Amino acid sequence: MLQKDIEEVLITEAEIQEKVAELGAVLTADYQDKFPLAIGVLKGALPFMSDLIKRVDAYIELDFMDVSSYGNATVSSGEVKIVKDLNTSVEGRDVLIIEDIIDSGKTLNYLVELFKYRKAKSIKIVTLLDKPTGRKVDLKADYVGFLVPDAFVVGYGLDYAEKYRNLPYIGVLKKEIYSF
Numbered sequence: 001m002l003q004k005d006i007e008e009v010l011i012t013e014a015e016i017q018e019k020v021a022e023l024g025a026v027l028t029a030d031y032q033d034k035f036p037l038a039i040g041v042l043k044g045a046l047p048f049m050s051d052l053i054k055r056v057d058a059y060i061e062l063d064f065m066d067v068s069s070y071g072n073a074t075v076s077s078g079e080v081k082i083v084k085d086l087n088t089s090v091e092g093r094d095v096l097i098i099e100d101i102i103d104s105g106k107t108l109n110y111l112v113e114l115f116k117y118r119k120a121k122s123i124k125i126v127t128l129l130d131k132p133t134g135r136k137v138d139l140k141a142d143y144v145g146f147l148v149p150d151a152f153v154v155g156y157g158l159d160y161a162e163k164y165r166n167l168p169y170i171g172v173l174k175k176e177i178y179s180f
């Protein structure tokens with residue numbers, strides 16, 4: 001049903017799952033002797049976070065932050081709003097931010113500055129997708145799944161107007177779906 005709105009599948013479900021396992025193995029090694037606070041950035045990171053944490057064989061604590069800067073648009077408003085804050089203090093903690101995509105970089109830039117201000121011991125970023133052509137601020141992730149081209153992508157957590165998050169793959173929507 002949802003497939004009829006998709007122009008092109010960029011990353012298949014199998015490719016995502018293979019990459020998640022790879023990233024999980026790297027994180028398992030890097031966090032073996034630590035107890036990081038893994039912070040999922042809602043809502044987009046939910047499927048990635050859910051799959052990734054099951055591939056990390058190390059002690060990790062989970063928390064969530066809900067921030068939003070896109071609303072129903074395909075371009076960042078540039079203003080990051082905290083919709084839900086953490087339940088846990090980041091002070092003195094090794095923080096691992098889990099994101100679905102870095103585009104302009106503004107969301108993560110905001111969160112990194114916030115967690116620095118809140119005195120996190122270390123801050124690392126794992127993102128499933130990186131769209132370097134969208135970058136507006138200087139920001140790099142520590143762990144990246146896939147580079148994506150300059151297109152608005154949906155699926156596996158990523159939405160257009162709150163739809164398509166439940167697709168198991170990453171794709172590009174047909175042009176007629178967008179209401180500009």
Ligand SMILES: O=P(O)(O)OC[C@H]1O[C@H](OP(=O)(O)OP(=O)(O)O)[C@H](O)[C@@H]1O
Nearest residue numbers: 042043044068069070103104105106107
């Ligand atoms: O690098 P940026 O340009 O800041 O874009 C990345 C952010 O945009 C999306 O979130 P959105 O604000 O759409 O909220 P959502 O996760 O609830 O969809 C995505 O989940 C990232 O958090």
Ligand SMILES: Nc1nc2[nH]cnc2c(=O)[nH]1
Nearest residue numbers: 103151152153154158159
């Ligand atoms: N769904 C979706 N959300 C985004 N947020 C920033 N870039 C994107 C994108 O390409 N797709």
